[in-house]
Amino acid sequence: MLDFYSIESLLTPEQRAIRDAVREFVDGEILPNVRGWWDRHEFPAAIKDQFGAIGLFGPTLPQEYGCAGIDNIAYGLINYELERGDSGLRSFASVQGALVMYPFFAYGSEDQRRKYLPDLAAGRLIGCFGLTESDGGSDPGAMRTRARRDGDGWILSGSKTWITNSPIADIAIVWAKDDEGVVRGFIVPTDATGYSAPTIESKMSLRASSTGEIVLQDCRVGHEALLPDSGGLRSPLGCLTQARYGISWGALGALEAVYTCARDYAATRTTFGKPIAGRQLVQDKLVRMLTDHTLGLLMSYQLGRLKDENKMTFAQVSMAKRNNVRVALNGARLAREILGGNGITTEYPVIRHLLNLETVDTYEGTHDIQTLIIGREITGLGALE
Numbered sequence: 001m002l003d004f005y006s007i008e009s010l011l012t013p014e015q016r017a018i019r020d021a022v023r024e025f026v027d028g029e030i031l032p033n034v035r036g037w038w039d040r041h042e043f044p045a046a047i048k049d050q051f052g053a054i055g056l057f058g059p060t061l062p063q064e065y066g067c068a069g070i071d072n073i074a075y076g077l078i079n080y081e082l083e084r085g086d087s088g089l090r091s092f093a094s095v096q097g098a099l100v101m102y103p104f105f106a107y108g109s110e111d112q113r114r115k116y117l118p119d120l121a122a123g124r125l126i127g128c129f130g131l132t133e134s135d136g137g138s139d140p141g142a143m144r145t146r147a148r149r150d151g152d153g154w155i156l157s158g159s160k161t162w163i164t165n166s167p168i169a170d171i172a173i174v175w176a177k178d179d180e181g182v183v184r185g186f187i188v189p190t191d192a193t194g195y196s197a198p199t200i201e202s203k204m205s206l207r208a209s210s211t212g213e214i215v216l217q218d219c220r221v222g223h224e225a226l227l228p229d230s231g232g233l234r235s236p237l238g239c240l241t242q243a244r245y246g247i248s249w250g251a252l253g254a255l256e257a258v259y260t261c262a263r264d265y266a267a268t269r270t271t272f273g274k275p276i277a278g279r280q281l282v283q284d285k286l287v288r289m290l291t292d293h294t295l296g297l298l299m300s301y302q303l304g305r306l307k308d309e310n311k312m313t314f315a316q317v318s319m320a321k322r323n324n325v326r327v328a329l330n331g332a333r334l335a336r337e338i339l340g341g342n343g344i345t346t347e348y349p350v351i352r353h354l355l356n357l358e359t360v361d362t363y364e365g366t367h368d369i370q371t372l373i374i375g376r377e378i379t380g381l382g383a384l385e
């Protein structure tokens with residue numbers, strides 16, 4: 001792991017062992033193949049079994065539900081290593097863990113947890129999280145999807161867009177307003193009548209991840225579909241806080257990948273009789289990338305400690321997501337410059353990470369939305385609504 005400040009020395013033996021195992025998996029199974037998956041816009045379906053087998057889905061949730069019960073720094077390191085491979089594959093695991101398994105854990109009944117969590121943890125079931133609608137993802141309170149009471153069940157109607165995993169999912173967590181206008185979460189089997197999930201094609205980002213819509217045409221689900229403890233926008237936003245935490249670590253993995261590539265390239269690329277690594281302007285770019293990586297890692301490490309102590313606030317998470325993703329994106333642009341023309345081909349990982357990070361900077365709350373969340377926290381004045 002890129003580690004200029006010896007953060008390694010702060011890790012427990014268990015955290016190191018988990019990090020090393022995932023790093024080895026990424027080196028052996030993802031890095032040799034990811035360029036082909038990305039170029040072909042192909043989600044590697046077999047990876048769900050591998051992720052399940054090594055415990056990458058919802059690993060902080062308790063062991064009694066088939067999960068690993070690890071701490072949040074170990075979880076952050078998993079995200080870091082996965083995204084060093086590819087942001088799309090980290091997104092696949094993040095959605096499953098933070099946006100599908102977490103709402104079962106936080107808002108589901110005990111029956112729902114026991115029924116679904118072990119299969120989700122093992123990768124036997126894949127889920128997606130449907131919050132965003134086409135009218136504006138930044139304003140989920142304006143959602144139009146409705147859940148109407150129908151006898152002892154519900155009828156869902158509406159549509160969602162930009163949903164990671166929706167074309168490949170077995171179940172969807174769909175957020176809809178009930179008859180009283182309260183946002184509730186529903187577990188929707190993707191083979192339910194009236195449910196479809198068309199793929200979004202021609203994506204130039206997260207191309208190793210599957211993204212689609214969710215279309216609900218009078219889709220009937222039973223009473224047991226409701227997550228009973230969900231209620232209000234704070235329920236889906238609570239899931240986003242979990243996901244943003246993992247993203248803050250993941251983006252630094254992508255930054256390691258582009259920094260390392262640019263540093264190694266600069267060491268061997270010679271112009272005017274000298275390696276470009278010996279040029280001040282190139283060194284400035286490398287130093288900026290490494291400094292940003294170091295600061296981001298310290299931030300996420302401390303955030304993980306706060307999360308383990310149940311002291312992490314959503315504004316702290318917003319700050320880490322906002323900062324770490326943007327510095328990774330800026331770093332990927334600098335790395336692309338260092339690679340010159342070679343920086344635009346997928347023969348090198350840089351352009352793939354750069355384009356992936358455009359999504360990571362946007363989803364789970366855009367950079368500017370995170371700014372407004374933090375701004376409201378420090379001034380007490382809301383500039384978002």
Ligand SMILES: Cc1cc2nc3c(=O)[nH]c(=O)nc-3n(C[C@H](O)[C@H](O)[C@H](O)COP(=O)(O)OP(=O)(O)OC[C@H]3O[C@@H](n4cnc5c(N)ncnc54)[C@H](O)[C@@H]3O)c2cc1C
Pocket residue numbers: 095129130131132133134135136137138139161162163164165205206211359362363364365366367368369372383384385
């Ligand atoms: C590949 C991909 C995967 C995704 N996966 C999922 C998923 O699994 N589930 C899910 O529910 N969603 C998912 N999303 C959706 C994502 O969360 C939204 O794209 C994101 O929240 C932004 O919403 P939007 O695209 O509608 O942009 P908009 O909300 O229309 O925003 C457009 C611009 O306006 C700015 N803006 C908006 N409101 C304000 C304001 N009040 N003040 C200042 N500026 C503002 C934004 O910052 C942004 O720059 C995914 C998106 C992508 C691209």
